[in-house]
Amino acid sequence: MAKTAESVKTSYQGQIHLLQKEMMGNYFNQLTRCAEQGEGKAAYMLISGNPVELMLAFDLIPVYPEINALQLAVKKVALPFILKAEEIGYSMDNCAYVKADVGMFLGDRKTPFATIPLPSLILCNYVGCNVYLQWFEHLAEYSDGTLYNLDIPFMRDPSGKPSPEDVTYVVRQLEEIIELCEKITGKKLDYAKLQRIVALSGETGELWSKIKSLTKHVPSPFDAYFDSVTMMAPLYCLRGTEDGLRFFEAAYKEMEEKARLGMGPLPEERFRFVIEGPPPWPYLRAFRDLFAKWGAVAVASTYSTVGGLWEFGFKHDSNRPLESIASHMLEWNLTNRNFLQRYDQIRRYVEEWSADALVIHSVKSCRLFSAGQGDMREYFTKELGIPTLLVESDIEDPRYFSEAQMKNRIDAFFESLEHKKIVREASAVGGKT
Amino acid sequence: MSMDEMVTRYREILEESPLEQAAKWKANHPGSKVIGCYPVYTPVEIIHAAGMLPVGIIGGGNRLEIAHADSRFQSFVCSIVKSTLELGLTGKLQFLDGIVFHSICDPARNLGSVFKRNFPQLLVEYIHFPQNMASPHTVNYLAAEYQKLKTSYEQLAGRPITDENLRKSIHLYNEQRKLMRELYRIRRETPQNLSTLETYILTRIGTFIPPEEHIAGLKQALAAAGQRDERPKDRIKVVLEGSFCEQPPLELIEGLEAAGCYILDDDFLLGWRFFEQDIPSEGDPIRNLASAYINQSVYSGVKHDTRERKSKHLIDKVKETGASAVVILAAKFCEPALFDYALYRRALEKEGIPHLYLEFEEKMWIFDKAKTEVETFVESMLFD
Numbered sequence: 001m002a003k004t005a006e007s008v009k010t011s012y013q014g015q016i017h018l019l020q021k022e023m024m025g026n027y028f029n030q031l032t033r034c035a036e037q038g039e040g041k042a043a044y045m046l047i048s049g050n051p052v053e054l055m056l057a058f059d060l061i062p063v064y065p066e067i068n069a070l071q072l073a074v075k076k077v078a079l080p081f082i083l084k085a086e087e088i089g090y091s092m093d094n095c096a097y098v099k100a101d102v103g104m105f106l107g108d109r110k111t112p113f114a115t116i117p118l119p120s121l122i123l124c125n126y127v128g129c130n131v132y133l134q135w136f137e138h139l140a141e142y143s144d145g146t147l148y149n150l151d152i153p154f155m156r157d158p159s160g161k162p163s164p165e166d167v168t169y170v171v172r173q174l175e176e177i178i179e180l181c182e183k184i185t186g187k188k189l190d191y192a193k194l195q196r197i198v199a200l201s202g203e204t205g206e207l208w209s210k211i212k213s214l215t216k217h218v219p220s221p222f223d224a225y226f227d228s229v230t231m232m233a234p235l236y237c238l239r240g241t242e243d244g245l246r247f248f249e250a251a252y253k254e255m256e257e258k259a260r261l262g263m264g265p266l267p268e269e270r271f272r273f274v275i276e277g278p279p280p281w282p283y284l285r286a287f288r289d290l291f292a293k294w295g296a297v298a299v300a301s302t303y304s305t306v307g308g309l310w311e312f313g314f315k316h317d318s319n320r321p322l323e324s325i326a327s328h329m330l331e332w333n334l335t336n337r338n339f340l341q342r343y344d345q346i347r348r349y350v351e352e353w354s355a356d357a358l359v360i361h362s363v364k365s366c367r368l369f370s371a372g373q374g375d376m377r378e379y380f381t382k383e384l385g386i387p388t389l390l391v392e393s394d395i396e397d398p399r400y401f402s403e404a405q406m407k408n409r410i411d412a413f414f415e416s417l418e419h420k421k422i423v424r425e426a427s428a429v430g431g432k433t
Numbered sequence: 434m435s436m437d438e439m440v441t442r443y444r445e446i447l448e449e450s451p452l453e454q455a456a457k458w459k460a461n462h463p464g465s466k467v468i469g470c471y472p473v474y475t476p477v478e479i480i481h482a483a484g485m486l487p488v489g490i491i492g493g494g495n496r497l498e499i500a501h502a503d504s505r506f507q508s509f510v511c512s513i514v515k516s517t518l519e520l521g522l523t524g525k526l527q528f529l530d531g532i533v534f535h536s537i538c539d540p541a542r543n544l545g546s547v548f549k550r551n552f553p554q555l556l557v558e559y560i561h562f563p564q565n566m567a568s569p570h571t572v573n574y575l576a577a578e579y580q581k582l583k584t585s586y587e588q589l590a591g592r593p594i595t596d597e598n599l600r601k602s603i604h605l606y607n608e609q610r611k612l613m614r615e616l617y618r619i620r621r622e623t624p625q626n627l628s629t630l631e632t633y634i635l636t637r638i639g640t641f642i643p644p645e646e647h648i649a650g651l652k653q654a655l656a657a658a659g660q661r662d663e664r665p666k667d668r669i670k671v672v673l674e675g676s677f678c679e680q681p682p683l684e685l686i687e688g689l690e691a692a693g694c695y696i697l698d699d700d701f702l703l704g705w706r707f708f709e710q711d712i713p714s715e716g717d718p719i720r721n722l723a724s725a726y727i728n729q730s731v732y733s734g735v736k737h738d739t740r741e742r743k744s745k746h747l748i749d750k751v752k753e754t755g756a757s758a759v760v761i762l763a764a765k766f767c768e769p770a771l772f773d774y775a776l777y778r779r780a781l782e783k784e785g786i787p788h789l790y791l792e793f794e795e796k797m798w799i800f801d802k803a804k805t806e807v808e809t810f811v812e813s814m815l816f817d
C-alpha cells in the first residue's frame with residue numbers, strides 16, 4: 001500500500017486557490033502602490049490577534065512583516081536576506097522571520113510579490129511573542145517611525161481568562177491608538193465605519209470556524225494544515241473587508257460541498273493527525289508529500305489559530321467594537337494563551353476531530369511555539385497515550401531542513417502506526433468470529 | 434572578617450550549593466515559606482512582606498549535569514531554562530513553596546507552564562510585566578497585577594500583608610539596593626580596589642539569604658573595600674552588557690578581568706539591583722512598586738521602553754563611567770540579548786566605541802578561548 005502511494009503528490013486545487021491568488025495579488029499591489037506612488041499610509045502590525053479593524057477604519061494599509069517574511073521563504077528568496085542580517089550582527093540563533101524581514105527592509109524593500117512601503121505607524125501588538133517587541137523596536141530604529149507598543153497581558157490566570165483589569169488596560173490603549181491614528185491620518189474616527197468593519201470580521205470569523213469544523217468529517221474535505229494556510233492569508237490580510245468575507249463565503253461553499261460528496265485532499269485518507277507548530281515554509285511542498293504518501297491528513301492544526309481561535313466560540317461583536325477587539329487579542333488566539341492551554345487545545349482536537357496521532361513540528365526560529373515541546377510530547381505519549389512524533393526544522397531558514405532525516409522519522413512513525421492499525425483490525429475481526 | 438576572607442567564604446557557598454543555604458534557613462524557621470524567583474526581576478518586597486523568603490533561582494551553575502531537562506527543552510533553548518527544570522526534576526527545589534516566572538522571553542514563559550504541570554505542589558506564579566511604558570494606564574494595570582500576587586501570597590502565608598509590612602520591606606530592600614549601588618560605585622571609581630568577581634559574589638549571596646543578613650554583610654564589605662588602596666594596573670576600562678538573566682560561571686568573570694580589563698559596570702543579577710533610586714515607602718506601597726517598575730527601573734534586554742532607545746542607554750553608560758570599550762557577554766541562545774546586540778553594535782560603531790562580542794553558557798568549563806579573545810581585544814586597544 002505504502003509502495004503504491006510512494007508517488008502521491010497532492011495539492012488542493014479548487015476555486016478558492018485562484019480566488020486567493022487574485023485577492024492576495026490585489027493586496028500586495030496595494031502595498032506596492034503605497035510604496036512607489038505614495039498612495040495611502042502603511043501601518044505595520046503582527047499577525048497574532050491584532051486590531052486591524054481599527055487600522056481599516058482609518059484607511060491605513062495594514063502591512064504584516066510576518067507575511068512578508070513568510071512569502072520570502074515560500075518564494076525561496078529568504079536566505080540572502082537572512083545572511084545580510086547576520087552580517088550586521090543578528091545571530092544564527094535569532095528568529096529568522098525577523099532576519100529575513102530586516103535584511104529586506106534595509107535594502108530597497110523590493111520583493112518578488114510587492115514593494116514594501118515604509119511605515120507611518122509601527123504598531124507592535126505584543127500578543128504573546130516577545131520577539132515581536134524586539135522586531136518592531138529594531139524597525140523603529142531603522143526607519144525612525146512612530147512606534148507604539150500595544151501591551152496585551154498574557155493568559156496567565158489558571159482560569160485561562162483575562163481579568164477585568166486586563167480588559168480595561170487594553171481598551172484604554174486602543175483609545176490611545178485611535179488618537180494616534182487621528183494624528184497620523186488627520187481624520188476623526190468614524191465609529192459607524194468601525195462597527196461595520198468589526199461586523200465583517202465577525203462574519204468572516206464565523207465562516208472560518210464553520211470551515212474548520214468540516215474537517216471532523218471522515219474523510220476530511222481538506223488538509224487542516226497544508227490547505228488551511230491557503231485560507232489563512234486572506235483571513236489575516238483581508239479580515240474586516242468585503243473581499244475577505246466574499247472569500248470565506250466561497251471557501252465555505254466549496255468545502256462543504258466536498259464534505260458532502262465525501263471528497264478529501266488525498267485519494268485515500270488512511271490516517272488522521274493533529275499537527276502542532278508552524279510549517280517549514282521553504283519546503284512546504286516536500287513536507288506535505290512526506291505525509292501524503294502515507295495517506296495522512298491533518299484534521300486540525302494549532303498553527304491555524306495563531307491569528308485567532310474562532311472555532312472555540314469567539315465572534316467579533318460590532319456592538320462593542322473595542323471590547324471585542326480587546327477580547328480577540330487577549331483571549332481568542334493561540335499565541336497569547338499559555339502552554340498548558342495549548343495542550344488542552346490539542347487534546348480537544350485529537351478527541352473531537354478523531355485523530356490517530358499528534359505530530360509536533362518543532363521550529364528553531366519560533367521559541368514561542370517550540371520551547372518546551374519535549375514536555376508536550378511527554379504529556380501526550382505518557383499521560384494520554386497518544387502516538388506522538390516530534391520532528392525539527394525551521395519556519396524560514398532553509399539551512400535547517402533535512403529532507404532525508406525528516407523522511408526517515410515520518411516513515412518510521414507511520415509504519416508503526418500502520419502496524420498497530422493492522423493488529424487492531426485483525427483483533428477486531430478475530431473478535432467477531 | 435577581611436574582604437578576602439568574606440569573598441572566599443561566600444565563593445565556597447556559591448560553588449557548593451547556594452540553594453542549600455535557603456533550604457537550611459527554612460529548616461531553621463519552622464512554618465516559614467520560601468518563594469523562588471526566576472530572573473530577571475521580581476518585586477521581592479511583596480514576598481518578604483508576607484514573612485516569606487524570596488530566593489533567586491538563577492540556574493544550575495556549571496556543576497549541574499543536565500540529564501532530564503534536555504528531553505523537554507530543545508538544543509536551541511538557553512541553558513538556564515533547562516538547568517532550572519533539571520533542578521526541579523532532580524528534587525533540588527523541594528524546599529520551595531512557590532516560584533515566580535515573568536514575561537521576559539518565550540522560553541521562560543513556557544517554562545512557567547512546564548513547572549506548573551510537573552510540580553503541582555508548587556505555587557507557580559506568573560507576572561506579565563507590561564511593555565507599554567509610555568501609557569499613563571500602565572501603572573494601574575501593574576498595580577492590579579501586583580495586587581493579585583499579594584492576594585495569592587497572603588493565602589499561601591496564611592496571613593494578611595498590611596501596608597505597614599510592605600513599607601518595611603520596601604525600606605529594607607531600598608537599603609540593600611543602596612549598599613549594592615555603593616559597591617558598584619567603588620568599583621567604578623577605583624576598580625583596582627574592588628574586583629568584578631568580588632562585587633558579583635557579594636551581590637549574588639544576597640539572592641538567597643534574608644535581606645537583613647545581606648545588609649550586614651554588605652556593610653562589612655564596604656568598610657573593608659574602603660580600606661584598600663591598590664595601585665591601578667595597566668588595563669582597559671569596559672562596560673559589560675548582556676548577562677541580565679542567565680549568569681556566567683565565576684571563573685569566566687574572573688578570567689575577563691585577568692585578561693586585562695577593569696569592568697566598570699555590568700548587568701549581572703540585574704533584577705536584584707533594578708532601581709537606581711529608592712522606591713518611596715510612603716503612600717500606597719503596591720502602587721509605588723508598580724510605578725517604580727515603569728518609571729525608575731534600569732534598562733534591560735527584557736524591557737522594551739519606547740520612550741528612550743536601549744542603545745542610547747548603553748552609549749550613555751559608557752560615557753558616564755568613562756569606559757573606553759564595551760564587552761557584550763550574552764548567554765548562548767538568549768534571544769533578547771542576541772537581538773539587542775544587533776542594535777548595540779550599530780550604535781557602538783556609529784559612536785566609534787570598540788566592542789567585543791562573547792557568548793557564554795552557564796555550563797562552561799573551559800575558558801581559554803574567551804580569555805584569548807579578551808586578551809587580543811585588550812592588546813588591540815592598549816597598543817592602538
Ligand code: SF4
Pocket residue numbers: 066095096097098129130131132365366367368369395
Ligand atoms: S518567534 Fe515565532 S511568533 Fe515570534 S516573530 Fe518569530 S516566528 Fe513569529
Ligand code: SF4
Pocket residue numbers: 511512513514537538539540541678679735764766767768769770
Ligand atoms: S537567558 Fe535569555 S532566553 Fe534564557 S530565559 Fe533568560 S532571558 Fe530568556
